[in-house]
Amino acid sequence: MKSDAVMGGDIGGTHMRIALVEANGNLLHSSKTATDVRAGAVDVVNRLILQCREVMAVAARMKRSVSALGLGIAGKIDRLGGTILFSPNLPSLARYPLVEVLGAALALPVFIENDADSFGMGENLLGAGRGIPNWIGLTLGTGVGGCIVLGGHLWRGDDLGYSGEFGHMVIDPNGPECACGLKGCLEAHASSSALKNGIRELIACGELRNGPLHEAWIAGSLTSEQIHRQAAQGDILAARLFHRLGWALGLAIAGQFSALGIRHAVIGGGVSNAWDQFITPLKQSLNAHSSMLRGEEAVVLRTELGDKAALIGSAYLAGLQLSQPVMETNRIGTILRKSPQP
Amino acid sequence: MKSDAVMGGDIGGTHMRIALVEANGNLLHSSKTATDVRAGAVDVVNRLILQCREVMAVAARMKRSVSALGLGIAGKIDRLGGTILFSPNLPSLARYPLVEVLGAALALPVFIENDADSFGMGENLLGAGRGIPNWIGLTLGTGVGGCIVLGGHLWRGDDLGYSGEFGHMVIDPNGPECACGLKGCLEAHASSSALKNGIRELIACGELRNGPLHEAWIAGSLTSEQIHRQAAQGDILAARLFHRLGWALGLAIAGQFSALGIRHAVIGGGVSNAWDQFITPLKQSLNAHSSMLRGEEAVVLRTELGDKAALIGSAYLAGLQLSQPVMETNRIGTILRKSPQP
Numbered sequence: 121m122k123s124d125a126v127m128g129g130d131i132g133g134t135h136m137r138i139a140l141v142e143a144n145g146n147l148l149h150s151s152k153t154a155t156d157v158r159a160g161a162v163d164v165v166n167r168l169i170l171q172c173r174e175v176m177a178v179a180a181r182m183k184r185s186v187s188a189l190g191l192g193i194a195g196k197i198d199r200l201g202g203t204i205l206f207s208p209n210l211p212s213l214a215r216y217p218l219v220e221v222l223g224a225a226l227a228l229p230v231f232i233e234n235d236a237d238s239f240g241m242g243e244n245l246l247g248a249g250r251g252i253p254n255w256i257g258l259t260l261g262t263g264v265g266g267c268i269v270l271g272g273h274l275w276r277g278d279d280l281g282y283s284g285e286f287g288h289m290v291i292d293p294n295g296p297e298c299a300c301g302l303k304g305c306l307e308a309h310a311s312s313s314a315l316k317n318g319i320r321e322l323i324a325c326g327e328l329r330n331g332p333l334h335e336a337w338i339a340g341s342l343t344s345e346q347i348h349r350q351a352a353q354g355d356i357l358a359a360r361l362f363h364r365l366g367w368a369l370g371l372a373i374a375g376q377f378s379a380l381g382i383r384h385a386v387i388g389g390g391v392s393n394a395w396d397q398f399i400t401p402l403k404q405s406l407n408a409h410s411s412m413l414r415g416e417e418a419v420v421l422r423t424e425l426g427d428k429a430a431l432i433g434s435a436y437l438a439g440l441q442l443s444q445p446v447m448e449t450n451r452i453g454t455i456l457r458k459s460p461q462p
Numbered sequence: 463m464k465s466d467a468v469m470g471g472d473i474g475g476t477h478m479r480i481a482l483v484e485a486n487g488n489l490l491h492s493s494k495t496a497t498d499v500r501a502g503a504v505d506v507v508n509r510l511i512l513q514c515r516e517v518m519a520v521a522a523r524m525k526r527s528v529s530a531l532g533l534g535i536a537g538k539i540d541r542l543g544g545t546i547l548f549s550p551n552l553p554s555l556a557r558y559p560l561v562e563v564l565g566a567a568l569a570l571p572v573f574i575e576n577d578a579d580s581f582g583m584g585e586n587l588l589g590a591g592r593g594i595p596n597w598i599g600l601t602l603g604t605g606v607g608g609c610i611v612l613g614g615h616l617w618r619g620d621d622l623g624y625s626g627e628f629g630h631m632v633i634d635p636n637g638p639e640c641a642c643g644l645k646g647c648l649e650a651h652a653s654s655s656a657l658k659n660g661i662r663e664l665i666a667c668g669e670l671r672n673g674p675l676h677e678a679w680i681a682g683s684l685t686s687e688q689i690h691r692q693a694a695q696g697d698i699l700a701a702r703l704f705h706r707l708g709w710a711l712g713l714a715i716a717g718q719f720s721a722l723g724i725r726h727a728v729i730g731g732g733v734s735n736a737w738d739q740f741i742t743p744l745k746q747s748l749n750a751h752s753s754m755l756r757g758e759e760a761v762v763l764r765t766e767l768g769d770k771a772a773l774i775g776s777a778y779l780a781g782l783q784l785s786q787p788v789m790e791t792n793r794i795g796t797i798l799r800k801s802p803q804p
Contacts, residue, residue, distance in 0.1 A: 135621070196754065242541055253620075254619060254620055266721070268721070268722070270612070270617075275612075275722070275723070276723065277596060277722050277723020277724045278595075278596055278723060278724045278725055279723075280718070280723055280724075280725065280754070280755065280759075281754075282723050282726075282754050283721075283722060284721060285720040285721065285723070285753075286720070286721055288720050288753040288754060289716075289717035289721060290633075290713055290716070290717060290751050291632075291635075292634065292635050292636075293633075293634050294636060294711065296632075298753075300753035301753065302750075302751060302753050305753070359765025370636065371632055374631075374632070375631035375632060375717075376626070376721060378627040378628070378630050378631055379608070379610070379623025379625075379626060379627065379628055379631060379634060379718060379721070380610070380617070380619050381617070381618065381619020381620060381621075381622055381624050381626070381627070382619045382620045382622075382625075383620055383622065384637050408644075409632050409644060411627075411630040411640075411642035411643065411647070412538065412622070412623075412624050412627050412630060412646050413622065416624075
């Protein structure tokens with residue numbers, strides 16, 4: 121039998137991905153399936169169990185035993201209680217005894233995390249955050265997730281179920297409405313939802329009257345990838361939405377650099393594929409909104425692991441908790457220390 | 463000879479205060495003198511030296527030896543190089559070899575700090591932050607200073623000369639101009655300068671046409687204390703400025719609670735004397751701008767040490783660096799660890 125592996129998962133409102141990961145972060149296998157949240161918690165969890173069993177069968181064929189499952193989930197997570205407290209994209213899973221049900225079905229220790237924290241741990245170990253002691257991470261997807269790495273460790277705050285929730289910082293009190301109910305959150309400017317809402321507003325005010333984005337909106341099939349493609353092909357209205365996205369990220373990152381006294385950020389998530397469309401306005405905005413730091417001192421990096429970051433990070437964090445559960449409750453338990461490789 | 467004491471100082475644009483502090487934080491003596499920054503760096507430093515010598519003479523009469531001097535200074539501080547990099551209220555001291563000159567004149571080890579970090583360390587040891595592992599501090603004075611305490615330690619970030627600079631986070635891109643050159647900073651809403659600028663604007667737009675605040679503004683003698691007194695006596699325009707101040711603080715603190723995953727803040731500085739005028743709108747705004755935390759979970763505390771916090775904190779930090787200089791440069795040197803009492 122070769123060395124143990126850990127399963128890492130990334131559970132979003134659209135897809136569930138499960139991977140088999142070695143202790144060094146090497147990804148051996150991964151699978152992806154639709155989440156279909158409308159089907160309800162029991163159905164989602166049953167499909168997740170099936171998907172995990174398939175990955176465990178793959179592991180068995182590779183002569184690997186699986187020692188744990190770690191899941192990164194978008195939302196406010198009770199890691200120690202093993203439930204999702206609140207998740208805008210997975211509402212039916214709130215308060216569901218996820219860790220208990222999965223653990224019993226798979227006969228494995230199961231750990232859950234916020235997905236942006238999983239992303240952060242992946243990039244910290246093997247990606248863009250490697251060797252940088254202090255940085256903030258932002259994941260641009262349906263919403264905007266975030267994480268904070270301090271002294272090389274994932275920062276947990278008071279263990280309230282979230283930290284690094286930059287997406288729900290209000291950056292413009294007069295800005296657009298956010299899915300969370302507030303107005304002017306970073307997420308309402310810098311997520312795929314914000315891009316799609318931007319198209320809706322452009323149509324509503326009569327600025328966008330035809331073309332592929334208009335058609336896709338009418339058909340109900342509009343995606344942020346389409347908006348990105350149109351921006352890349354020179355569509356000025358689409359480009360303006362990415363300009364606003366970059367402006368908002370630059371403003372928010374400048375504020376966090378001032379607050380934390382740091383100068384590195386890592387950006388990931390699906391929307392970061394549109395990097396060329398927003399990085400220049402982002403850097404201009406970061407410079408324009410920084411009074412403590414000179415623009416050239418600020419470093420904004422693009423994810424190196426892409427959609428593998430959260431899979432690798434959640435597997436690593438599961439292995440970590442398997443080997444050092446005591447670290448969860450010690451005096452400075454708010455800093456989750458790195459342990460020897462799981 | 464009784465046990466050693468340390469001198470702690472708080473150097474602002476208006477006053478210089480020096481105190482004699484015991485290892486347990488007990489304040490034995492303090493003195494206050496005008497800074498008079500217009501006189502130039504050499505004059506300011508010469509008067510500071512005289513003031514320190516007077517405090518050392520007091521110490522000698524008390525049969526105490528003085529082992530170090532620690533100064534809290536508003537501005538971007540190069541702690542290791544011993545100079546002020548940038549200070550809006552002490553511009554003539556920028557790049558002046560302050561630690562070297564003071565050290566030679568007083569024959570003492572001298573350490574400099576940001577004044578809000580000194581405040582934070584004072585409140586952390588003996589004040590409102592006692593026993594709370596993770597919290598942010600805000601000092602409301604001429605400007606808005608800030609500090610971050612994580613795991614019981616003052617957070618230094620990347621040692622760039624600042625951290626916790628909440629005052630220069632942009633909280634409203636359409637907000638008033640800030641002394642730093644940006645627009646809509648927290649400081650432009652929540653400092654004594656912001657209050658005085660508010661009166662200026664009320665006069666300029668014709669809303670404030672007479673009364674004591676109008677007269678004081680015309681005479682060039684307006685202070686934030688006067689604005690506070692008028693608000694307390696029912697002046698609706700003055701009260702509105704404190705309402706805006708509370709709104710801005712609530713918005714900024716909500717954002718930092720979301721970002722750091724914490725729920726405690728401590729507010730000090732001279733303007734915090736107007737507590738009753740802004741705490742209710744602050745709490746309403748904090749609640750209205752929080753999507754992760756319920757309003758009742760957030761805790762906003764008032765300074766317990768008042769204007770003694772920075773004196774006690776700067777003395778403590780000086781004693782700490784005297785006993786554990788190595789901690790300044792170790793791998794996680796960004797966290798300044800507590801050592802045994804100096």
